[in-house]
Amino acid sequence: AQSVTQPDIHITVSEGASLELRCNYSYGATPYLFWYVQSPGQGLQLLLKYFSGDTLVQGIKGFEAEFKRSQSSFNLRKPSVHWSDAAEYFCAVARISGGYNKLIFGAGTRLAVHP
Amino acid sequence: DGGITQSPKYLFRKEGQNVTLSCEQNLNHDAMYWYRQDPGQGLRLIYYSQIVNDFQKGDIAEGYSVSREKKESFPLTVTSAQKNPTAFYLCASSLLGQLNYGYTFGSGTRLTVV
Numbered sequence: 001a002q003s004v005t006q007p008d009i010h011i012t013v014s015e016g017a018s019l020e021l022r023c024n025y026s027y028g029a030t031p032y033l034f035w036y037v038q039s040p041g042q043g044l045q046l047l048l049k050y051f052s053g054d055t056l057v058q059g060i061k062g063f064e065a066e067f068k069r070s071q072s073s074f075n076l077r078k079p080s081v082h083w084s085d086a087a088e089y090f091c092a093v094a095r096i097s098g099g100y101n102k103l104i105f106g107a108g109t110r111l112a113v114h115p
Numbered sequence: 116d117g118g119i120t121q122s123p124k125y126l127f128r129k130e131g132q133n134v135t136l137s138c139e140q141n142l143n144h145d146a147m148y149w150y151r152q153d154p155g156q157g158l159r160l161i162y163y164s165q166i167v168n169d170f171q172k173g174d175i176a177e178g179y180s181v182s183r184e185k186k187e188s189f190p191l192t193v194t195s196a197q198k199n200p201t202a203f204y205l206c207a208s209s210l211l212g213q214l215n216y217g218y219t220f221g222s223g224t225r226l227t228v229v
Contacts, residue, residue, distance in 0.1 A: 032215055041225070042222055042223065043121075043205055043220035044207075044218075044220040049217055051214065051215040090158070094215075094217065095214070096212065098171070099165060100146055100163060100165055101209045101211060101212060101213060101216065101218075103209075103217065103218055105157055107156070
């Protein structure tokens with residue numbers, strides 16, 4: 001069965017430091033992969049997505065992610081974190097099930113940013 | 116601008132009451148979804164719908180009901196049978212059969228039992 005694992009429940013970084021959030025997926029075919037961000041009390045906003053082509057994808061807010069098929073990973077990175085990046089981040093993989101476009105989400109990683 | 120509107124933002128329910136959460140989209144999306152979010156548990160799928168008058172149970176449908184009378188609307192009713200309804204509820208929509216699209220989410224409704 002398809003699944004998404006985000007190994008880190010909580011991560012704390014200092015403002016200005018680099019960030020990497022891990023995501024591993026289990027999927028037989030070419031995966032369609034997504035990263036979403038959720039600020040407290042808000043809905044989820046799409047940061048970036050990958051489905052083909054260049055394995056390094058750029059997203060909004062200065063984020064990027066790299067697809068590595070050999071490692072079944074799609075890690076999210078940012079060179080320099082801002083205090084406003086404190087939020088919860090969700091990785092997801094898409095598949096068709098019964099005609100539906102279904103997203104399977106990881107459990108999320110909560111990011112705290114120290115000043 | 117197109118998007119998904121969830122209302123109300125905050126909702127309080129007394130024990131034994133049914134309450135209905137609204138979800139409206141003007142994106143012309145076919146599919147709509149309801150998720151429940153609890154701290155530390157990620158997103159859990161309650162119900163989803165592909166077309167008008169059709170919907171399917173997700174992973175945690177017990178104690179919930181939905182309707183899809185219009186393409187734009189997918190209200191969720193939390194019934195008295197749901198023993199622990201306090202949570203954050205998210206509605207989402209998507210295009211059918213386009214895996215590269217992902218979901219568009221509403222801003223959520225926080226339901227609290229009082």
